[in-house]
Amino acid sequence: MKLSHFHFDLPDELLAERPSDIRDESRLMVLDRKNQTIEHKLFKDVIDYFDEGDVMILNNTKVFPARLYGNKEKTGARIEVFLLRELNEEQRLWDVLVDPARKIRIGNKLYFGEDETLVAEVIDNTTSRGRTLRFLYDGSYHEFRRKLTELGETPLPKYIQREVEPEDAERYQTIFAKNEGAVAAPTAGLHFSKHLLKRLEIKGVELPEVTLHVGLGTFNPVEVEDLSKHKMDSEEIYVTKPATDIINKGIAEKRRVCAVGTTAMRAVESCVSSSGTLNEFTGWTNKFIFPPYEFSIANSMITNFHTPKSTLLMMVSAFAGHDFMKRAYEEAVKEKYRFYTYGDAMLII
Structure with missing residues (x-):
């Protein structure tokens, strides 16, 4: 696929300047790959798509005031x-x-x-x-x-033109952030509230944590039409044995295994064994995922709505299918979903 395949017209007013009033009440678009259907929900409804024993992989990186x-x-x-x-x-x-x-x-x-x-x-x-x-x-x-x-100041992306506000220090951070080292938030995780996480725990959904310290390289523009020639910056990752044990158990039992965000997805896809399971690993990854790509670990993912020609859009297109993702984004623009860092979310199952 070429860079030009990932262009679409995104009205400036759909770039989210501020987060939703309540974390888990942002909008949620649900894409069903098997049935090629699109549903419109609130983020807190995500719990309805997961059962006991299913797995949600969280990125627990913490943003520092960079x-x-x-x-x-x-x-x-x-x-x-x-x-x-x-x-x-x-x-x-x-x-x-x-x-x-x-x-x-x-x-x-x-x-x-x-x-x-x-x-x-x-x-x-x-x-x-x-x-x-x-x-x-x-x-x-x-x-x-x-x-x-x-x-230091909370490192909001440059597209947010307003001044940094006191609440940004809390809202530009996931509630499960632990390991400091990111210069940008893993934005799919921003939608989780303490209440929603507790409900998921009570339901029996497993919540293993990995770490990928998000760098600015994630957002670097792709400047070559041939995607195979684009080089990602390296980002530091930590995938521990307790996390691999939970995730591999989910894979073995054919559970729903969901990567929460492109960063969690890139972390686990960087640590795949020859048998298609997850290895523990500490080190760096510069993995660039774009179509066509065969995913090994997660069979579902949560992600935000991304900007045209971004590496993030390329990854989710590889996961959902390029034509289906194109249709979903046309729907998102039409329905005025909010895009980018403080925007709405998508669940792909």
């Missing part, structure tokens, strides 16, 4: 620094993106906070906007990380 604003030495120019990943804990080295990048060169120093107690020195260029920073801070590592959290 967006900082600092000032360049001498000129005082305001610079946005987006923390991507920590390279060396002891030396406090980080890969970052800077904006405007043209003003930031090797050797420049950036000052953060009103008291300017946090300073960073640019020590390398990585990409056009990418830099490596060494943070200079007198306190312990724990105090340094606390300072980053104190100065």
